[in-house]
Amino acid sequence: xxxxxxxxxxxxxxxxxxxxxxxxxxxxxxxxxxxxxxxxxxxxxxxxxxxxxxxxxxxxxxxxxxxxxxxxxxxxxxxxxxxxxxxxxxxxxxxxxxxxxxxxxxxxxxxxxxxxxxxxxxxxxxxxxxxxxxxxxxxxxxxxxxxxxxxxxxxxxxxxxxxxxxxxxxxxxxxxxxxxxxxxxxxxxxxxxxxxxxxxxxxxxxxxxxxxxxxxxxxxxxxxxxxxxxxxxxxxxxxxxxxxxxxxxxxxxxxxxxxxxxxxxxxxxxxxxxxxxxxxxxxxxxxxxxxxxxxxxxxxxxxxxxxxxxxxxxxxxxxxxxxxxxxxxxxxxxxxxxxxxxxxxxxxxxxxxxxxxxxxxxxxxxxxxxxxxxxxxxxxxxxxxxxxxxxxxxxxxxxxxxxxxxxxxxxxxxxxxxxxxxxxxxxxxxxxxxxxxxxxxxxxxxxxxxxxxxxxxxxxxxxxxxxxxxxxxxxxxxxxxxxxxxxxxxxxxxxxxxxxxxxxxxxxxxxxxxxxxxxxxxxxxxxxxxxxxxxxxxxxxxxxxxxxxxxxxxxxxxxxxxxxxxxxxxxxxxxxxxxxxxxxxxxxxxxxxxxxxxxxxxxxxxxxxxxxxxxxxxxxxxxxxxxxxxxxxxxxxxxxxxxxxxxxxxxxxxxxxxxxxxxxxxxxxxxxxxxxxxxxxxxxxxxxxxxxxxxxxxxxxxxxxxxxxxxxxxxxxxxxxxxxxxxxxxxxxxxxxxxxxxxxxxxxxxxxxxxxxxxxxx
Numbered sequence: 001x002x003x004x005x006x007x008x009x010x011x012x013x014x015x016x017x018x019x020x021x022x023x024x025x026x027x028x029x030x031x032x033x034x035x036x037x038x039x040x041x042x043x044x045x046x047x048x049x050x051x052x053x054x055x056x057x058x059x060x061x062x063x064x065x066x067x068x069x070x071x072x073x074x075x076x077x078x079x080x081x082x083x084x085x086x087x088x089x090x091x092x093x094x095x096x097x098x099x100x101x102x103x104x105x106x107x108x109x110x111x112x113x114x115x116x117x118x119x120x121x122x123x124x125x126x127x128x129x130x131x132x133x134x135x136x137x138x139x140x141x142x143x144x145x146x147x148x149x150x151x152x153x154x155x156x157x158x159x160x161x162x163x164x165x166x167x168x169x170x171x172x173x174x175x176x177x178x179x180x181x182x183x184x185x186x187x188x189x190x191x192x193x194x195x196x197x198x199x200x201x202x203x204x205x206x207x208x209x210x211x212x213x214x215x216x217x218x219x220x221x222x223x224x225x226x227x228x229x230x231x232x233x234x235x236x237x238x239x240x241x242x243x244x245x246x247x248x249x250x251x252x253x254x255x256x257x258x259x260x261x262x263x264x265x266x267x268x269x270x271x272x273x274x275x276x277x278x279x280x281x282x283x284x285x286x287x288x289x290x291x292x293x294x295x296x297x298x299x300x301x302x303x304x305x306x307x308x309x310x311x312x313x314x315x316x317x318x319x320x321x322x323x324x325x326x327x328x329x330x331x332x333x334x335x336x337x338x339x340x341x342x343x344x345x346x347x348x349x350x351x352x353x354x355x356x357x358x359x360x361x362x363x364x365x366x367x368x369x370x371x372x373x374x375x376x377x378x379x380x381x382x383x384x385x386x387x388x389x390x391x392x393x394x395x396x397x398x399x400x401x402x403x404x405x406x407x408x409x410x411x412x413x414x415x416x417x418x419x420x421x422x423x424x425x426x427x428x429x430x431x432x433x434x435x436x437x438x439x440x441x442x443x444x445x446x447x448x449x450x451x452x453x454x455x456x457x458x459x460x461x462x463x464x465x466x467x468x469x470x471x472x473x474x475x476x477x478x479x480x481x482x483x484x485x486x487x488x489x490x491x492x493x494x495x496x497x498x499x500x501x502x503x504x505x506x507x508x509x510x511x512x513x514x515x516x517x518x519x520x521x522x523x524x525x526x527x528x529x530x531x532x533x534x535x536x537x538x539x540x541x542x543x544x545x546x547x548x549x550x551x552x553x554x555x556x557x558x559x560x561x562x563x564x565x566x567x568x569x570x571x572x573x574x575x576x577x578x579x580x581x582x583x584x585x586x587x588x589x590x591x592x593x594x595x596x597x598x599x600x601x602x603x604x605x606x607x608x609x610x611x612x613x614x615x616x617x618x619x620x621x622x623x624x625x626x627x628x629x630x631x632x633x634x635x636x637x638x639x640x641x642x643x644x645x646x647x648x649x650x651x652x653x654x655x656x657x658x659x660x661x662x663x664x665x666x667x668x669x670x671x672x673x674x675x676x677x678x679x680x681x682x683x684x685x686x687x688x689x690x691x692x693x694x695x696x697x698x699x700x701x702x703x704x705x706x707x708x709x710x711x712x713x714x715x716x717x718x719x720x721x722x723x724x725x726x727x728x729x730x731x732x733x734x735x736x737x738x739x740x741x742x743x744x745x746x747x748x749x750x751x752x753x754x755x756x757x758x759x760x761x762x
Contacts, residue, residue, distance in 0.1 A: 029102040030091050040114050041103025054103065054114035138180055138228035145177030145224055149217035170213040177220025178204060195369060199413050202373075206406045207734060210392055215734040219410065222742030249319065252284035253277070255328060266335045273331050277322045286333040289314045294325030372412045379728065380405035399731050407737040411723035416744040420712030423752035428705040431756050436688040437698045444684035446709075447667045448650065448702035453640050454594060454695075455661070456652040458605035458615055461671050461692060463581040465654075467498060467564065469505035474575040475556070483575030487568050489514045490527050490538040498566055501579055526566075534571035541567060544574075562614035586693040588619050593696055595622070602640065604633045604651075604661065633661035641666065652687075652695060669695060705755055712748045719744040 029042050041054040094101040103111075152169035159165055181197040188195055200223045207216035254262045255274040266284045269275070274290065277283055283296070295307035298320045307323050310316060316329055383389045383401035390400045425442035432439050439445050459465050472480045472487075488506035491499035492513070516529035516536065526539020537543060544553035544567055552574075559565040564579045591601050602623040605612050612626035625636050641649050651658070651665035662668035662683060670683030671690055687694040723740050726732050 026093060026102055033091065033102070033104060040106070041101055041111075043099050043101045043116070052116045054116050135228050138224055141176045141179055142221060142224040142228050145173045145217065145221040148173035148176065149214065149221055152217065153214060167213060170217050173217040174204060174208070174213075174220060177217065177224045180224060181220070194373070199369065199372065199409055203406045203410050206402065210394060210400060210403055210406075212394075212403070212734060215738065218735055219738040219742075222738055223415075225742070225746070249282040249284040253281075269331055269335055271331055271334060274328055275331060277316075277327050277329070279322055279324050279326065281322055283316045283318055283320050283322060283329075285318050285331045285335045287316055287329040287331045289316060289327050289329045291328040292326050294327050295323045297321040297323055368414045368417075372409055372414070375412065376405045376409040379408055403734065404727065404731070407732055407734045408724065408727045410734065410741050411727055411732070411737040412720055413741060414716070414720070415741065416716035416719065416748045417713070419745060419752075420716050420748050421709050423749055424705050424708045424712060424755060427752045427755040428701055432698065432701055435697060436691075436694050437701065438686040438688060439698075440684045440686075444667060445702045445705050447648065448685060448699060449706040451599065451648045451650040451667055451699070453600045453602060453647060453649045454652065455602045455604050455637060455640060455649055455665065457654065457658050458603055458607055458612060459581060460654040461652050462587045462603065462615060462619060463583050466582055467501040467579040468582045469501055469577055470563065470580050471578045472575060473578065474573055476573065479570075479573045479575065482570055482573060483568050483577070484509065484511050485514055486531065486536055486570050487538060487566070487575075487577050489516050489531070490519075490529060490536065490568070493519070498564070498579065502566070502577055532571060535569075536571070537569040538566060541565065543567065544569070562611045583615060583618065584692050586691065590692050590696055591619050591621060594699075595620070597699070599699075602636075604628055604636050606633075630658075630660045633658070634664045637661050637664040652692075669698070701755070708751055708755060712751055715744055715747055715751070 029044075032042065033039055039053050039055055043052040043054075090105050092101075092103055092105055094103075148169045152166040152173065155162070155169060156166040178201055181201050184195070184197045185201055188198065200219060204216040204220050207213070207219065249266055251263055252266050252269055253276045254264050254269070255276050256262055261276060269285050275284060275287065279294070289310055289312055291312065293309075293311045295309050296316060297307055298317065310322075310327060315332075316322075316327065318333075318335060380401050383404055384391045387401075389398060389404075392400050392402045394400050394403055421442075425445060428445050429439050429442070456462060472483045474480045474483050484506060487502050488511050491502045514531060516531050519527065519529040521527050526537060526543050528535060528537040530536065541553065541556075544550070544556075556574075559576075559578060562580060564581075566577045566579070568575045568577065594601055600623070601621050602625065603612060603616055603621050604625050606628050607626060609624075609626040612624050615621075616624040625632075628636065637649055637651060641647050648666045650667040650669055651662050652669040652671060653662055654671035658670075662670065667685065668683045669685040669687065671687055671692070685698055687698070719740055723732065723737060727737065
């Protein structure tokens with residue numbers, strides 16, 4: 001197939017990954033030009049990922065696409081490696097702004113006749129992650145080891161006249177099975193350290209020394225297989241977390257002052273710059289919409305399945321997807337400080353922070369390795385010199401002292417013990433991150449399982465923090481419709497939470513929109529305007545008490561304790577709108593479930609006591625402490641903790657005023673990744689979906705993780721104790737010891753993976 005020369009035509013191809021990045025990138029372009037005589041020049045812009053070619057005739061599409069893809073891959077690799085840019089005789093290199101042009105030497109007149117064709121920068125297929133590659137490599141090595149061992153066993157029976165043949169197969173198995181352990185042991189020995197890998201190699205070599213080739217291969221096969229399983233578990237954990245981070249955008253469409261668009265790297269964005277996001281694209285940074293209407297898919301960030309409508313004044317978040325309309329918005333946070341990046345850092349930090357029990361096993365494991373070597377050496381001497389067993393010679397009736405020492409070294413090795421806690425912690429962190437619960441390290445998981453008191457803020461935690469209209473009143477009665485219309489008109493242009501609630505309710509009721517004149521904002525009190533030649537006002541009760549209606553305002557009935565009010569003054573009438581902070585629909589069920597789990601619930605709020613008690617009565621809280629300042633909240637947390645021995649208090653909050661008591665609690669929980677920075681900085685657990693029911697998922701997950709850790713420790717220590725005693729007082733075949741040791745390691749890994757695949761929120 002041939003292509004016609006159509007300037008501006010765009011093509012897209014999948015790119016092959018080139019490994020030729022070591023060569024000068026200009027050499028790649030020159031070679032491409034030599035092979036394509038109808039192409040005069042290539043222009044590339046690595047920053048904006050744009051590529052153009054100047055053609056002089058028809059070209060073969062298939063061959064052209066393949067060679068261009070491989071060439072651009074090599075060019076990009078060469079630029080990344082900062083290789084030297086040199087051009088051979090007959091070709092030239094020019095700089096045009098941020099673009100580079102490599103072409104044939106020609107006169108200026110010829111260059112003016114070039115027809116430039118814009119091409120799409122091909123996409124590079126991502127390479128497998130190192131963790132993914134590692135477990136796959138270990139699996140292949142384990143498979144080779146197992147196959148070679150099985151071949152050695154079979155050949156020993158099939159060809160008894162060839163005693164060397166089984167050893168050849170066994171040797172292949174030893175090399176493949178011990179390859180990874182040898183590399184790790186070599187690195188550690190350079191640091192004058194030894195670990196479990198060294199123990200396994202020592203046992204395998206010792207088994208060969210006493211002519212137990214089959215047992216040596218079995219040991220290394222199971223050891224490498226369990227190592228592959230461990231790496232797979234860690235890789236699966238990383239994949240669960242990484243699926244949250246795929247939405248991080250790389251490019252942004254910047255709007256210039258003259259109205260033109262320019263594509264730049266996300267890292268180059270600055271505060272207050274205006275960015276345009278088209279349908280289907282990800283928002284490159286957090287910001288506020290300045291023009292356009294659309295909806296955003298925020299499921300990757302908050303877990304909200306329903307698209308969230310976006311208009312002027314609404315916030316948008318990095319990594320979320322614009323669904324149907326183009327939006328222009330101003331950058332309010334640099335990409336590195338965005339909500340998405342904040343979540344990424346929290347996850348990465350959590351994976352590095354170790355739980356107290358995990359730190360204990362780390363210290364215990366190192367010392368224990370030396371103890372195993374010392375104990376096995378001592379037992380070798382005891383069996384040899386004390387019990388007069390043969391040192392190295394095995395007989396059908398008696399196992400040698402060295403054989404027994406090797407078996408003891410295997411069964412006492414702490415592989416399963418060292419993996420028992422971190423495997424469960426990492427799996428729990430991954431499951432939580434995938435389902436909207438971020439743990440700031442393993443300590444938070446362990447501590448949350450021990451909590452028996454949960455203190456929580458009211459606004460934004462038990463309630464949505466969004467007001468909703470519950471009714472309208474007029475004085476004199478009968479003019480409620482006019483109250484609604486006037487309130488809607490006065491609040492239509494405001495972004496205050498009260499205004500949003502009134503406008504939302506008016507639209508839902510289909511209230512008639514009326515036009516006001518002389519609209520004016522009264523700072524700190526309300527708004528006013530002119531309608532039908534008369535003044536109209538909307539604001540707090542204090543607005544009435546300070547004006548000509550003061551005497552009448554004193555006689556007006558107070559709002560119910562659980563409600564907020566806003567007053568409307570019209571021509572010949574007075575009215576008010578009653579609003580209430582919406583209780584989260586899930587709060588009552590969550591509190592009931594916590595009570596069933598034996599956890600006491602306490603509300604700590606700065607709100608009025610009547611309002612707080614009304615919410616507490618409806619939800620079934622055990623205790624209410626209202627009208628608290630941040631300092632009094634801290635004192636309340638300390639009092640709850642000290643009320644009886646063994647009390648562990650978790651605090652759930654979302655605002656800046658909650659940060660001090662979050663820091664004072666045994667476990668701090670922040671509502672939503674959009675919560676205040678102060679609250680997020682103090683929180684050990686973050687409920688990304690901004691849903692109180694996710695606290696139940698976190699609580700259940702932590703309890704299940706702690707139970708699995710106990711199971712893992714019981715399995716690992718139990719196998720070690722039983723097998724050490726059996727080896728010390730009797731004769732345990734090395735193969736049985738190997739199977740018990742490596743089997744317990746596999747069981748521990750699989751048991752921990754139950755956290756990753758289990759329904760912990762159920």
